[in-house]
Amino acid sequence: MTISLPAGATLHPLELPARTDAGPSPLIREYAAVRNAVILEETGRDDDAQTPEELLPMLRGDADTTRRQWYIEIDGAVAGCVPLTILNDDGAATAMGTIALLKKHWGQGIGTAALRFVVHHARDAGVNKLLCWNEHRTDDADGTLASPTGFGSVPNDHSARFLQRHGFRLEQVERASELVWDDATGTHLEQLRDAARAHAEGYRVVQWTLPTPEQHLEGYAWMKSRMSTDVPDAELGMPTEVWDADRVRRHDARYAARGSRVQVTAAEHIATGELCAFNELAIVGADDAKTDQEDTLVLSQHRGHRLGMLVKTAGLLSWRERYPRSSRVVTYNAEENRPMLDINEAIGFTPVAYEGAWRKDLS
Missing domain, CATH: 3.40.630.30 (Gcn5-related N-acetyltransferase (GNAT))
Structure with a gap:
């Protein structure tokens, strides 16, 4: 039609x-x-x-x-x-x-x-709800728009004005951050990893590359489901996602179909065998392409042990061994997600852009 x-x-x-x-x-x-x-x-x-x-x-x-x-x-x-x-x-x-x-x-x-x-x-x-994410620039901006969360703002540029005219409202600001590897990055990450490991008594790091091994399907599925409930999403109202082993397999197959290589670094609670924190790193295309740091989460009942720092630094260090020609890592975080931003900033990530998360209710 x-x-x-x-x-x-x-x-x-x-x-x-x-x-x-x-x-x-x-x-x-x-x-x-x-x-x-x-x-x-x-x-x-x-x-x-x-x-x-x-x-x-x-x-x-x-x-x-x-x-x-x-x-x-x-x-x-x-x-x-x-x-x-x-x-x-x-x-x-x-x-x-x-x-x-x-x-x-x-x-x-x-x-x-x-x-x-x-x-x-x-x-x-x-x-009944339409969402979109737009990166905004200062080129033609008419001032700025503050996030209703109280954290961050975006330029009121052409895209922002278009969205507002058509009934979208800004709900959240996300920061795009970049880590550029240099000669000192590896040593710095090792120091951060070792310090985090000292606080993570009773936990150990486990890693795999997709497809997810059978023994980790259920634990990975549970952690992925918590991404839709435990990560700040302001008033976007993202739906609660139900994950099981089959959904993990579909997830893995989508990445494989587009040529992505993905590494998952997780923290396992030794006493129970529960997976309780994870970090994903992905690359698509040539081995010198940029790396995407995707989902990172620590289950709420296991916070306070520096597991976020542990899985991120352990993941980055082993990733560097796999893909030494990938010189940049890019990640996105909500501006109000201060715990993750603190970790990223300590690692060496710096802001490169900001995007608005917008919502339009369909009556």
């Missing part, structure tokens, strides 16, 4: 190859190129760029998410990407979506019309 938009633009569903083992079509390649170009225009960085081969597996839904994508076409060429991901937990009432339009087409009502379509589609699917 083709949807007419202003300024001669049209909106089309993005057709994926029928076979899951098929490579990207020419349309998928063009879609990926425009997606990456928009990210570079809006952030000035290409940290989140993906090749068509990396992106294609992430466009498919599964038991955990329902994914839909459309593309904006102008004069026969892809000019924008319109993804919508419905989270199937808690009755599929929450979705994440965005309008990624090349800057040269701004100001013509195209984004507004595309967003109106997405909101209508999401509402018809039973969604």
